[in-house]
Amino acid sequence: MPMPYSALSHLDCPRCGAGYDADRVQGTCSCGSPLLAHYDLRQVASQASPQAIAGRPADLWRYHELLPVRRAARVVSLGEGMTPLLPMPTIGRELGVPNLLMKDEGLLPTGTFKARGAAVGVSRAGELGVAAIAMPTNGNAGAAWSVYAARARMASLIVMPAAAPQITRAECAAAGAELYLVDGTIGDAGELVAEILQQRPGYQNTGTLREPYRIEGKKTMGLEIAEQLGWRMPDVIVYPTGGGVGIIGIYKALGELLELGWVSGDLPRLVAVQADGCAPIVKAFQAGAIESEPWPDPKTVAFGLTVPKALGDFLILEALYATGGTAVTVTDEALLADQRAVARLEGTVICPEGAACFAAVRQLRASGWLSESDEAVVLNTGTGLIYPQTIAPQAAQLHGMGD
């Protein structure tokens, strides 16, 4: 018998424990919680190993046993995954954390980490017979899902705040998405999607954690970090948190690797970084709460962080509490300053959300939460090139002698 491409076994609800069939199209649990995918890890261990994975192509599908797509032929790919884990020695020394590393997601298709969730989510949706997807977005996820949907010959309907980065709008339109803007937040966009979908049979809602497989794509960030460190864990992972799928995914991935015995030791302390203009997770963490309250009037230049209430907030908080992690806010001023510092000192123009993580490291080192010996991995979730308005160039206009 040929080896199965995926060891996906079932879905379950992390809130009420209800089980769901993974081979039918599923949304959220009847209790309202997101659903999580589970794998037969004995099956995974019997057919894969760190040594075997080392010889596979350098994309996220190298972890296919731990991903939900059952047939290799159903994979929809634009070459996503295995982004560099870059040492950041110069800014690291300046921040007092010399063992600072940056996972640079700016090199992915569409220029952001959203490509991971879109690649896996669209592939699995197509495999299950979904012909059209619909979602609210702060821009980058919409762009990523639009292009992967186009590649899969699937229709897409995208609703985003009018204030979302302009380029993401253009990308959705170029990929043939049906695109709508709302004068409001991603939460308002989500309500509109739910309303539209009542008239659109056959469309699946692929908004953040509204289906179980985007997180499986995001999980590969954690798998890659472990593999790139030689199958071991860093001390700390610092993550810019909007909807929080990435931090939940990394936590899930490292848990699966521990269970497989492919890594050992303690889980890294996870840090959720938010902007002070939208910090529902930080507020909940500081109160020791297990859920967040909707944030009124969210506002930050790091647009991906303007998520007033994340559907998976309880999972984010659980990951922070379970790993001895923390949650911090940074100001727009601080993150913009560090966006420039990283470009100047390390030669890479990162997105404002990624820059927020450097500002957070600065703060956590100053408070003593991070020590000089900590090996910390910062997630840069996208290229700064998508956010040209965050960097105002100062250049003098020269005139030739003939003028």
Ligand SMILES: [Zn+2]
């Ligand atoms: Zn449930």
